[in-house]
Amino acid sequence: MDPQSTAARHVAVIAGHLNCQSPSAAAPLALAACLHYDPPELSEKPPAFDLAALRRVLDGHDLAARDWLFRLMEESPLFCPRRRGDRTFVAPDYNQTKEQQRAVTMRRIEYLLRRGVFEGWVTGSGPEAELRKLAFFECIAIYDHSLSIKLGVTYFLWGGAIRFFGTKRHHDKWLKATEDYQVKGCFAMTELGHGSNVRGIETIAIYDTNTREFVINTPCESAQKYWIGGAANHATHTIIFSQLLINGTSQGIHAFVAQIRDADGNVCPNVRIADCGHKIGLNGVDNGRIWFDNLRIPRENLLNSVADVLPDGQYVSSIKDKDKRFAAFMAPLTFGRVNIAATAVYISKVALAITVRYALTRRAFSISADGPEVLLLDYPSHQWRILPLIAKTCAMSSAANYLKRLYVKRTPETNKSIHIYSSSLKATLTWHNMRALQECRKACGGQGLKTENRIGILNCEYDVQSTFEGDNNVLMQQLDLLCLRERDLLGRYASEVSQYQAQGESKQKAMLLSHQLADELARAFTERTILQIFADDEMTQSAGPLKELLGLLRSMYALISVEEDASFLRYGYLSLESAAAARKEVMKLCGDLRPHALSVVSSFGIPDAFLSPIAFDWIQANSWASLSNE
Amino acid sequence: MDPQSTAARHVAVIAGHLNCQSPSAAAPLALAACLHYDPPELSEKPPAFDLAALRRVLDGHDLAARDWLFRLMEESPLFCPRRRGDRTFVAPDYNQTKEQQRAVTMRRIEYLLRRGVFEGWVTGSGPEAELRKLAFFECIAIYDHSLSIKLGVTYFLWGGAIRFFGTKRHHDKWLKATEDYQVKGCFAMTELGHGSNVRGIETIAIYDTNTREFVINTPCESAQKYWIGGAANHATHTIIFSQLLINGTSQGIHAFVAQIRDADGNVCPNVRIADCGHKIGLNGVDNGRIWFDNLRIPRENLLNSVADVLPDGQYVSSIKDKDKRFAAFMAPLTFGRVNIAATAVYISKVALAITVRYALTRRAFSISADGPEVLLLDYPSHQWRILPLIAKTCAMSSAANYLKRLYVKRTPETNKSIHIYSSSLKATLTWHNMRALQECRKACGGQGLKTENRIGILNCEYDVQSTFEGDNNVLMQQLDLLCLRERDLLGRYASEVSQYQAQGESKQKAMLLSHQLADELARAFTERTILQIFADDEMTQSAGPLKELLGLLRSMYALISVEEDASFLRYGYLSLESAAAARKEVMKLCGDLRPHALSVVSSFGIPDAFLSPIAFDWIQANSWASLSNE
Known part of the structure; x- marks a missing residue:
């Protein structure tokens, strides 16, 4: 296909869309002045590497x-x-009340x-089933965070609690019904007074030996x-985290199962429920508040995988230490962390794919008098803003895939490293996602504010998952630098x-006072880890253009x-001269990556329909004629 | 008032709110475990300085x-x-569709x-009237950004254009009607293809000598x-920015007035209007798109303060240079920049007042086994997160007041410095506001996500105004450091x-390639400027506790x-030892400012009703009993 003739045809198509008539005097001038849209596939050079192969590396599975x-x-x-x-x-209509979004x-x-x-x-098992489930969750999250979270509460939190905290009697009763969405479970851990500090929760369960x-x-x-x-409107059952009192002594936190709505959706007796109200995002999820008033549940509803109360009221546990029992209850939350980390990278890909495509078709200002306007992605400052985020997103894809594989093949021996990796990567990858969304929002100017263009609303919707920290890293000699930083x-x-x-x-108290060093250390650890994993993925490729691209990234x-x-400057790991050299090198790498930008985001595997109008012919999408199709 | 007996009474009140009955065995334990709310006014030390005096410094006027x-x-x-x-x-209900919010x-x-x-x-003039108008705008913006922006479009942009670009015939016809909101004007400058680069707009006006x-x-x-x-639903008139063609030659951009809706709200002939759709914030503003099809307006509707077309079609202008004519048209936008800068500081105050009050009543974790949970604001990391933002907000209040005074007393000689200060301060103050909102959102945990708690939604609503850069500064010898940085x-x-x-x-091209140094230079300039203005405000105070507090800030x-x-490290303005000392000093200052946190935010002058439930008794506000009042 000859790009020039295609461009000419395209201009003719655009001209055909002009359904307003100019006065004759202005007509020739107007045509010369009008902007037209060049698809980046035609204006950019063809890919230098196999797009499908890069997608296999980045998606990793399924x-x-x-x-x-x-x-x-x-x-x-x-x-x-x-x-x-x-x-x-396809995208949700966010111009809806929370009631409409929930429905x-x-x-x-x-x-x-x-x-x-x-x-x-819920009933499946094995690494392949778990990887497939994680892949599905990433795809669902790309459509809508509320949809993903509402499913996650029932399938991961409620389902995971039944599976991991419960025993055969619970599995038989609830697992299949959960998978079929007959039972819609929720997960009542957090209280008004205690969020992160779960051990401090105030809900109380006592055992009545008579009944x-x-x-x-x-x-x-x-203690509400x-x-x-899921509690405000739809949940039928809940896990209740509660202090368990036996003869007036607290045995720490345990998990119980209770039904909270009947088959007709009415709230059960001795349970009160209220709405958490409108939120800045996630309004498709019906977050609720629950009070329990002498709610009685059968003894068998204690999830008893690590501790039980015998019919006579005697407390027995396979784990003697209260702190260790608590840790056992928290372990299944790991799946959620793995899922959130992987999803964060995928959301960054949506935003970057939209932003790069827009930056390859939107022009602003000319740098010489009466010269043509310049494509956004040809501005050095725009490249500096976007291209490093692409490199980070690719590196973090590798890290997320590594984490998922580690998780689905878990053994008792790897639990500790899964905990460390899932915590640090969740923090780093969600932080990166928020930063990518914010930069992309600004890089798209006003168009980033329209919800139909997705980036701005993804920022609001995903703000809830943002937590702390960063990213980072280096070539072989610079890899030494990262290790040096971490050790020091x-x-x-x-x-x-x-x-x-x-x-x-x-x-x-001493650890609290040293919070900056702790933050810097966590960042150093995570950045070094991601770089290593990404470099390992690169090593598995045979020599060729794809391997070269991965090396650039x-x-x-x-x-x-x-x-x-x-911190590289603050603690003297880098001299002022080396810091200046590193900056120049980033600028050079921006130039090296610029020709591959479209190819890389095209390998992200996001279908066109899940991107947004500014990623394609945004002039046509905004035309008067297209209004009649909306 | 004895704090202890008040606290005891308060506990009794809370106990009275407990409308669920515990089984007898658990009752005594439950009471001991329950959280209660201590108003910070009772738990914190009394103010060390005159709150009203600090408010006078910070608000500055009106x-x-x-x-x-x-x-x-x-x-x-x-x-x-x-x-x-x-x-x-009082706060808007954001669980509404855009149509409801607009209405x-x-x-x-x-x-x-x-x-x-x-x-x-619109009809008033003089520094005092203008300062009062700016104060009103700040208060309105605290309630809702949409309300402030919708008013700003008509009163500042449309009204300012009529006033500054127009001459007597335009003033007589439209100024009073605008002030009375009979004429609802909008401001059609931006086009789909050209936003920041206004000179590139494609709308065309030609003069028909016959009619x-x-x-x-x-x-x-x-060119739409x-x-x-205001265009989508309510505006009756608009300023149109358009290329003016005279005998086929463009004279550059000029501003025209056109009516776009009749008295019944119907769109006028030869005008087409469509909606911009749902946005991530500002949905109370009806942003629209406009197309003109041979729209004919009288010759007198050219706003002719700098250029005119005579009845015979001859083009005359008091400014020969096209670029200078363009600059003259942009000048009235300065009022908007001044307003946005001042408003940004005020919004930061709302978020900080809420966050500090919550951090003085919310506890999390204990640092010793079985010890009491610690107030959020007693964590060093929380102090580091919040207290510097308070200092910056106070310094920027001074800078905003300086900018407002400079603006309302403007003369032809000060125009250039007003342009420089308004541009740099607008960028810095809005950037600070976004950062303050994001930090405050996170510092309030999940509660920051509820729209009724304001912080999270302010973040979404104000995202549109965020642009680039930072903040900063030093004591007398460190003031030298800031000047050194700027010069170097x-x-x-x-x-x-x-x-x-x-x-x-x-x-x-060379300037584009040096974008990092340009950013660093802009930051250095603005930070040094703000510090000087803040120090000047401190100088005017007589010795005493308020002056000491201002010194701390x-x-x-x-x-x-x-x-x-x-950049202090990167370019060697600061040795590694001095950098370490500066960090220690910030930590010490956190401790010094901590006892004054409540007093300072109480001096921000935001009425309690404009804060939010988490700023006061959030346990009571969330109680089951209070649901019946909602």
């Missing part, structure tokens, strides 16, 4: 299953397909259920269950904590990390 | 007028008063109009007017640009700026 699920969503009118220009996009989220779940998407999600029941109470307002996803920070941290202790502070990831972390 | 307007809004049911616990809060915004405007809030906004009219056309889809606030960066920037030019790049502002800007 490519066909992902595409199947994407198509399911594209096919259904429930997913709000909307026509813009000659394309159709349509439920209808989407019922549709996916009918199409068999959730088969094996062989537990009696559950919300003893005060701060809070933020419970560890030494500094240990020494500062000791100094505070020598001054009479407790160890806990790895160099960019490493150098931008050095550039962005002041 | 305190009584602000309070009058706050009360007007609190009194009207249109402003959504809602009961939470024993308090009433209620219009009703609020009509109410404020009836109460005389806009008197003199003595201008004929205005949208020659192609990229875009983002025009200027030298480096000039030298780098020359080097690129020596390599054959154009000056424009200034030191914090100076040192956190050094701490946060890596």
Whole structure:
């Protein structure tokens, strides 16, 4: 196909869309002045590497299953397909009240259920089933965070609690019903007074030997269950986290099962429920508050995998230490962390794919008098803003795949490293996602504010998952630099904590006082880890253009990390001259990556319909003629 | 009042709210475990300085007028008063479609109009009237960004254009009608194809000597007017920015007036209007798109203060140079920049007042086994997160007041410095506001996500105003450091640009390539400026506790700026030892400021009703009993 003749044809098409008539005097001039849209596929050079091969590296697994699920969503009118220009996009309608968003989220779940998407999600097992489930969750999250969270509460939190905290009697009763979405479970852990500090929760369960029941109470307002996803409207059952009192002595936190709504959706007796209200995002999830008033549940509803109460009221546990019992209860939350980390990378890909495509078709200002306007992505500052984020996203894809594989093949021996990796990567990858969304939002100017263009609303919707920290890294000699930083920070941290202790502070207080070094150390650890995993993925490729591209991305990831972390300067790991050289090198790498930008985001595997109008012919999508199709 | 007996009474009140009955065995334990709320006014030390005096410094002007307007809004049911616990809060209901938000915004405007809030906004003049108008805008923005923007479009952009670009015939016809909101004007500058680069707009006006009219056309889809606030539903008139063609030659951009809706709200012939759709914020503003099809307007509708077309078609202008004519048209936008800068500081105050009050009543984790949980604001990391933001907000209040005074007393001689200060301060203050909102959102945990708690939604609503840069600063010897940085960066920037030019790049391209140094230089300039203005405000105070507090805040502002800007290390302005010392000093200042946190935010002058439930008794506000009041 000859790009020039295509461009000429394109101009003719655009001209045909001009349905307003100019006065004759102005007509020739107007035509000369008008902007037209060049598809980046025609204006950019063809890919230098195999796009499908890069997608296999980045997605890591279950490519066909992902595409199947994407198509399911594209096919259904429930997913709000909307026509813009000659394309159709799917995205939720956020100009809805929370009540409307909740209702349509439920209808989407019922549709996916009918199409068999959730088969094996609760009753299945084995690494392949788990990877496939994780892939599905990433795809669903790309459509809508509420849909993903509402499913996650029932399938991961409720389902995971039944599976991991429960025993055969619980599995037989609830697992299949959960997979079929007959039982809609929620997970009542957080309270108004205690969020992160779960051990401090105030809900109380006591055992009544006469009736062989537990009696559950919300003893005060701060003990009300809070933020419970699914509780406000739809959940039929809940896990209740509660202090367990035996003969007046607390045995710590335990998990119980209770029904909270009957088959007609009425709230059960001795349970009160209220709405958490409108939120800045996730309004498709019906977060609720729950109070328990002498709620009685059978003894058998204690999830008893690690501890039990015998019919006579005797407390027995296979784990003697209260702290260790608590840790056992928290372990299944790991799946959620793995899922959130992997999803964060996928969301960054949506935003970057949209932003790069827009930056390859939108021009602003000319740099010489009366010269043509310049493409956004040809501005050095725009390249600096976007291209390092692409490199980070690719590196973090590798890290997320590594984490998923580690998780699905877990053994008792790998639990500790899974905990460390899932915690640090979740923090780093969600932080990166928020930053990518914010930069992309700004890089798209005003168009980034329209919800139909997705980036801005993804920022609002995903703000909830943002937590702390960063990213980073280097070539072979710079890899030494990252290791040096990590080792040195560890030494500094240990020494500062000791100094505070020598001054009479407790160890806990000393660690609080050293919060900056702790943050810097966590960042150093995670950045070094991601770089290593990404480099390992690169090593498995045979020599060729794809391997060269991965090398470029790895160099960019490493150098931008050095550039962005002041600790390299602060602690003297880098001389002023080397810092200046690193900055120049990032700038050079921007130039090297620029020609590959379209190819890389095209390898992200996001279907066009899940991008947005500004990623394609945004002039046509905004034309008066296209209004009649909306 | 004895704090202890008050606390005891408070516990009794809380206990009275417990309307669920615990089984007898658990009752005594439950009471001991329950959280209760201590008002920070009782738990914190009394203020060490005069709160009203600090408010006078920070607000700078029109305190009584602000309070009058706050009360007007609190009194009207249109402003959504809602009961939470024993308090009433006013805030928009964001669980509404854009159509509902637009309708209620219009009703609020009509109410404020009836109460005389806009008197003199267009026809008034003089520094005092302008300062008062700016104060009113800040108060309105605290309630809702949409309300403020919708008013700003008509009163500042449309009204300012008529006033500054127009001459007597335009003033007579439209100024009074605008002030009375009979004429609802909008401002059609931006187009789909050209936003920031206004000179590139494609709308075309030609003069028809036969009918003595201008004929205005949208020659192609990229020329459609875009983002025009007020256009989608309510505007009756618009300013049209258009290329003016005289005998086939463009004279550059000129501003015209056209009516776009008749008295019944119908769109006028030869005008087409469409909606910009749902946005991530500002949905109370009806942004629209406009196309013109041979729209004919009288010759007199050219706003002719700098250029005119005589009845015979001859073009005359008092400014010969096209670029200078363009600059003259942009000048009135300065008022908007001044307003946005001042408003940004005020919004930061709302978020910080809420966050500090919550952090003084919310506890999490204990640092010793079985010890009491610790107040959020007693964590060093929480102090580091919040207290520097308070210092910056106070310093920026001074800077905003300085900018406002400079603006309202403007002369032809000060225009250039107003342009420089308004541009740099707008960028820095809005950037600070976004960062403060994001930090406050996270510092309030999940509660920050509820729209009724304001912080999270302010973040979404104000995202549109975020642009680039930072903050900063130092004591007397560190003030030298800031000046050194600014001088040195200027030298480096000039030298780098020359080097690129020596390599054959154009000056424009060389400046684009040096974008990092340009950013660092802009930051250095603005931070030094703010510090000087803040120090000047401190100088005017007589010795005493308030002056001491201002000194503390200034030191914090100076040192956190050094701490946060890596350029001090990157270019060697600071040795590694001094950098470590500066960090320790910030930590010490956190401790020094901690006891004053409540007093400072109490001096921000934000009425309680404009804060939110988590700023007061959030346990009571969330109680089951309070649901019946909602």
